[in-house]
Amino acid sequence: DAGVTQSPTHLIKTRGQHVTLRCSPISGHKSVSWYQQVLGQGPQFIFQYYEKEERGRGNFPDRFSARQFPNYSSELNVNALLLGDSALYLCASSLGGAYGEKLFFGSGTQLSVL
Amino acid sequence: QKEVEQNSGPLSVPEGAIASLNCTYSDRGSQSFFWYRQYSGKSPELIMSIYSNGDKEDGRFTAQLNKASQYVSLLIRDSQPSDSATYLCAGYSGGYQKVTFGTGTKLQVIP
Numbered sequence: 206d207a208g209v210t211q212s213p214t215h216l217i218k219t220r221g222q223h224v225t226l227r228c229s230p231i232s233g234h235k236s237v238s239w240y241q242q243v244l245g246q247g248p249q250f251i252f253q254y255y256e257k258e259e260r261g262r263g264n265f266p267d268r269f270s271a272r273q274f275p276n277y278s279s280e281l282n283v284n285a286l287l288l289g290d291s292a293l294y295l296c297a298s299s300l301g302g303a304y305g306e307k308l309f310f311g312s313g314t315q316l317s318v319l
Numbered sequence: 320q321k322e323v324e325q326n327s328g329p330l331s332v333p334e335g336a337i338a339s340l341n342c343t344y345s346d347r348g349s350q351s352f353f354w355y356r357q358y359s360g361k362s363p364e365l366i367m368s369i370y371s372n373g374d375k376e377d378g379r380f381t382a383q384l385n386k387a388s389q390y391v392s393l394l395i396r397d398s399q400p401s402d403s404a405t406y407l408c409a410g411y412s413g414g415y416q417k418v419t420f421g422t423g424t425k426l427q428v429i430p
Contacts, residue, residue, distance in 0.1 A: 247420035
């Protein structure tokens with residue numbers, strides 16, 4: 206079975222640009238969460254989507270947005286990139302629902318903003 | 320106030336020893352706890368989950384949960400150099416709440 210797939214693997218952008226990151230969850234998983242991980246820190250929650258609806262949003266500015274498609278894949282969009290947006294962006298897939306959220310992570314997208 | 324706290328380490332143990340990793344949490348509503356292993360440059364990998372007070376064993380790994388003390392730990396027996404990684408503790412409060420991660424503890428197993 207395929208795991209969580211993310212694309213692209215690496216990305217280099219300049220300040221002010223826009224970026225779109227993509228994620229395909231494990232087959233049968235209906236929930237996708239996005240996390241940002243800065244070097245030396247734990248993953249920070251950005252968004253959670255379940256059945257195409259936003260179920261949670263972390264403490265990130267409105268420059269960050271996301272959506273989930275009917276096939277449960279997801280996109281994370283970041284507008285007006287800042288140097289501080291440089292990080293590893295992780296997509297996590299889970300069954301979804303109300304208990305015991307075991308997250309399965311993709312390999313991540315390493316974003317560098319110059 | 321951080322919701323999940325871990326000592327960043329590094330924690331150094333000799334090969335074959337027991338590594339003990341600790342985590343505290345502030346949200347008393349947290350129901351489930353997870354340990355993830357993250358190798359340098361890689362994404363986190365789930366290695367243990369625990370939902371009730373007590374111990375849960377899986378191979379060389381034992382997770383311990385004490386909800387009264389708001390304390391979670393991970394023991395790694397017979398530590399191997401391949402166990403050298405950062406270990407992330409995470410908590411979950413149920414429903415559509417987020418999974419919250421600590422900053423991770425770096426473990427170094429010395430051959």
